[in-house]
Amino acid sequence: MSEAGAAEDAVAPAAPPEPERRHGALVSRSRGQVVLHAERDTYLDVVDALQGEGFNLCSDLTCVDHLTFGAGRLVPEGVHLERFEVVVNLTAIKLRERVRIRVQVPESDPTMPSLFARYPGTEAMEREVFDMFGIVFDEHPDLSRILMPEDWEGHPLRKDDGVGRIVVQFKGTRRGAAPVSERSPAATRRADRG
C-alpha cells in the first residue's frame, strides 16, 4: 500500500510530527513487516477496514504472554502495554501483501471480540488461544478447549504455568496408581505377556 509504504520508520526518535496511522491504528515496522497496533475497542473496525482493502485470508491468530518481558517490547509511543498480546496475521491474496495486528489484552479482563463472523477460519485458532492462554473470545460459536483435555486446569502457554510442575494425568487414570512392585501377580503376568 502506498500510504503504508510512505514512512520507512514510524518510531523514529527524531520527533516525528504525526505518528503514522492506518485505519486509526498506530503503525510500526518490525523487521520490515507492517504491524498495526489496534486498540481492543477498535480492533473489529480495523479488521473490517483491512478486509475491505482486500485482506481476505486470515493466516494466523495467536497470542503472546508478556509476563516476564513486558517493558522491553518495541512498540510505537502511545500504545498502552498489557500482559497479553493477541497477534493476527492477515494476507491479501490479490495484493500479495501481509499485515499484522497486535492487540493488547489486560490480565484483569482477558476478553477479545471474535473474528469468526469475518474469517470463519479463525475458529480453531481462537479456540487454541483460549485453551493455551485463557483469552475469552466474545461471540465465538464454540469456545471450548481444543488441544488440552476438557477438564484441564490452567492455560499451559502462560508464562506462570511452568514446565514440569504438573504431573501429567489423563482422564481415566487412577491418581496414585500402585507402583510396579505392589501390583497383583496377575497384573505383572499380563504385562509380561504383552
Added chain:
Amino acid sequence: MTTTPHTHAPDAGDVEPDRAGEPDGQRTVDETDVTVMDPYATYEGAQEMRSRSEISATELLRESGAVLRLSEAAAAELSEATAGSEDETMIINMGPQHPSTHGVLRLMLELKGEEVLRTKPIIGYLHTGMEKTAEELTYLQGTTNTTRMDYLSPMFNELVFALATEELLGVADEMPARATWIRMFMCELNRIASHLLFFATNGMDMASTTSMIFGIRERDALLRFFEQVSGLRMNHNYIRVGGVAADLPDGWQEGVSAILDTLERKLVEHDELFSGQPIWHGRSQGVGIIGPEAAVALGATGPTLRATGVPWDLRRDDPYLAYDEVDFDVIVGTHGDTFDRYAVRMSEIRESIRIARQCIEGMPAGDWRIQDKKVTPPPRARIDESMEALIHHFKIFTEGFRVPEGEVYVAVESPRGELGCYLVSDGSAKPYRMHIRGPSFVNIQTLPHLMKGGLMADAVAVISSIDPVMGEVDR
C-alpha cells in the same frame, strides 16, 4: 492373548504409570481378568458433537459446515435439507484410533443412513506442548523441535524456524547462495517425498494397495538420499540457523538425477494405473467439493486451496529462498474436489522435479553456512588443533547465541500449505515465544464443509485428500 485393547503393553503401564490411562483403569478388575472399557475414557465434554435437540439452529448450520454468511434463501434450503427427526440420525465416533484418520484425528459424524450430515473434528490427542518446549530450547536446538511437528515434511519446519531466527538476527542478507540453493533443493525433494506419501495413503484409503506400495517405494529412494545427506531418514535437523548442517555429499548430482529420472518414468506408470482410471474417477471426482470463497474464508492454503482454482503459492507470490530464480508453474484445479486435490499434488511432483533439476544445474559453489562467528560453530577440523575453537564450539552449543529483541512472522509453502513461524525474542538465547502456524491445523476446518452430504465411504477419501499430519495439527 488377553482382551486388552493396547498391543504394546509390556512397558506401557509399568514405566509410566501416569500415562497409562485406560490400561491402569483396567487393572482394578484384574482378578477376574475381564476387561471393562470405561465409556467415558476419552470423553471430551464440550469439545464433542452434540445432538440436534441440544443445539440452536445457527449452531446447527455452522456445524454442518455452513460457516460462511449465507443468503436467507440458501440458509432456509440448507436447514430443510438437514432437517429430520433424531430417530433417523445417529452420531458415531470415528477415531482417534482409526487406520484411515491419518494419525489420531477423531471425527464425530452425524449420519442418516450412509449420508454424512454433520462432522466435527476433535483434535489434541497428539498434543505434546511443542510450542512450550520451544521456549526452553536455544535457537540452535529449536530446529530439532520443529522438525518433529510435520514429520512428513521436516525440512520445511526446520526452514521456517531458521528463516525466522535469521530474520531476527539480521543475518538473512549474509546467507551464501549455496546455502540458499541447498535449502531450496532439499525442500523440493522433501515436497516430492511428502506428496508421494499422500499418493500412497490416498490410494490406500480408496482401497488401492498398489498405490500404497508404489508411493512408499518411490518415496524411499528420496529418504535414502536424505540419509546420505543428513544421516537421518526423517527429522533431519539438516537446515539450521545460519545455513545447513553439512555440504551435499560427493556425487549427489548423479544420485539425485537417477532418482528423478526413475521417478519421472514411474509417474507415467502411476497416471496409467490411477489418474486416468474410471474407478479412480468414480471414487474421487465430485467428492468433497469446496469452492474458492469457502476455502479462502476457512483459511485453507496449499493444494487444498489451489485445487479450487485460487493460484496462491508462496513460492511465487511471496518469494523466499531463491524461488524467483527458478522456473516452475503454480498448479491449480477447477472443481475443488478430491480428484483435483490429488491431481494438483501429482502435478506438483513434476514441478518439484523441474525445480530440483534446475538446482542440480545451477547450484552455486561456495560456503554452505554463514561465516558469522556469533552464529556458526567452527569447522570440525579446527576444534582438534585450536583451544579457542573448542571453547567457541562449546559456548555456542551450551549457551547458544543471543538474538536481538523483536518479533517476526515468516511463512513458507509447505506441501500442505502456508507454514508460518511467529517468533518473539526478548534478547536472550531462547525464543520468548515460538508459534507455528500449521497448515493442517487450519485445513482440517474444511472437513465439515467437504463431508456434508457425502457418503460415509467417501469420508475416508476426503480426509486423506486434505493430507493432514497430526503431529502438526496438535504440535
